[in-house]
Amino acid sequence: MSNSEIPTTQRALILQGSVALGAFEAGVFKKLYEIIKKEDPNWESRMFDIVAGTSAGAVNAAILTSHVKEKKTWKGSAEKLEEYWREHLSTHTPIAAKFGTQWWEEIYQWWGGKYYELWNGNSKIASEEAARRYYSTKYFFAYGVPNVFSPSFPFPQLDYRFFDNNPLFPPTNLWTRYSNSPLRNSLEHRDRHGDKFVNFPLSTSFEAHEPRFLAVSVDVQQGKPVTFDSYLLKSVLDSYDPDLSKNVDDIIQYDEGIMKEHVMASASFPLYFDYEEVDGHKLCDGGILSNTPLRELLQAHRDYWYKDVGKGNKDALVPDLKVYIIGVWPSVEKAIPSDYDGIKERNSDLTHSDKTEYDQKIAALVTDYLNLYKKTKEIAEIHIKDQNEYESFQNNLEVLLSTVIESKKRTGKDRTYKDLIEGRFDLKRIVTIERKDDIHSVYNKWADYTSETIDKLIKEGEDFENSSVVKITSSDNDTV
Secondary structure (H helix, E strand, C coil), rough: CCCCHHHEEEEEEEECCCCHHHHHHHHHHHHHHHHHHHHHHHHHHHHHEEEEEEHHHHHHHHHHHHHEEEEEEEEHHHHHHHHHHHHCCCCHHHHHHHHCCCHHHHHHHHHHHCCCCCCCCCCCCCCCHHHHHHHHHHHHHCEEECCCEEECCCEEEEEECCCCCCCCCCCCEEEEEEEEEEHHCCCCCCCCCCCCCCCCCCCCCCCCCCEEEEEEEEECCEEEEEEECHHHCEEEEEEEECCEEEEEEEEEEECCCEEEHHHHCCCCCCCCCEEEEEECCCEEHHHCCCCHHHHHHHHHHHHHHHHHHCCCCCCCCCCCEEEEEEEEECCCCCCCCCHHHHHHHHHHHHHHCCHHHHHHHHHHHHHHHHHHHHHHHHHHHHCCCHHHHHHHHHHHHHHCCCEEEEEECCCCCEEEHHHHHHHCCCCEEEEEEEEECCCCCCCCHCCCCCCHHHHHHHHHHHHHHHHEEEEEEECCCCCC
């Protein structure tokens, strides 16, 4: 590929691990779709060049990428993603059907009125909407969600390792286990046009103007992220070999393309679901280590253009990036909770919320140092008087750049100064769209697949300019 064929800038979308909150991502994408469509004349073929996701974000990313590959256009992709959530994953509210619409109001009045003084005038009773979500998720944990997960038999299971299964000495070692086969199967359900949501195997190419799909999982044994890539069709895991006492490259190859097991490897949360096995590796939910996979995106972007396309040539061009991050876990709480469910929810939000601010700062700092090197080199060349001095300068500089330095590569291998400056690119713009806190929210919100909640999340996403915290880090003035 010639340098003239390499774009100067690419646009990337990162979809956070989100479980049921992935419906919010569908709403945000629908709005972004309309914004980019108005501002970019090439939107049909190049709306997003890369779509990366973790867990439910990986599912959403797979649907979008597959649509563009099959249809050769982004047209209809927003509607397809919305249909997947509204028609295939959401379900009715079980509590409303069981107790009627006024059930919580009656309980609230009875308990809140009779025992208000007993609770020192501070009842802290949940709203009816919060109660609807809370008891709906409890129902789902007992009976499952039709197209998402189902209880494993027997349910719950007893773990006999320590023989602490005597009900007279609680808590017993009960294990609530589920099957995610319904979600796996839903990936190949057909939409209203008769097309599969994801057409496996999934492989894409830059030459065909198809977006690159990245799904992040975790190798359970090595404790490191694994990125499945629709461009390279291989994943390189930095594994520690105890026999050699060093790190080695362990390559997971999928020549035919990304399959369901690769997507599900990103969405198999441990404890609840079995590990996903791929090429002898036990894998689990990518949200454990990288719920907002910016770092994996940046590494994959550089490796593809510098190593695979540019063959490691010092003059290899790497497109700059404009990145959109959709986050569903609020980093800021409206009020500090003191109840059990609220404290658990806050802990969950903090665990899964976007933590890429440090990565963004480091990326900007590296760019600043790279620009300093380039400008210093230009100044030095200006002051060189003749060809002999120039050649001597270049030779000395090459020796310096080839020097092994103290820091190591992510693989643990030696790094040189040259590795720091070659194949670098600029993060032109990062737009982070983070869902705001919800006063009716509950700890198990991630399992609330009721149609009322899914509909609310999609509408919130469509109105993200008002319903979300939008953070913009930019080094240019472009709006797209």
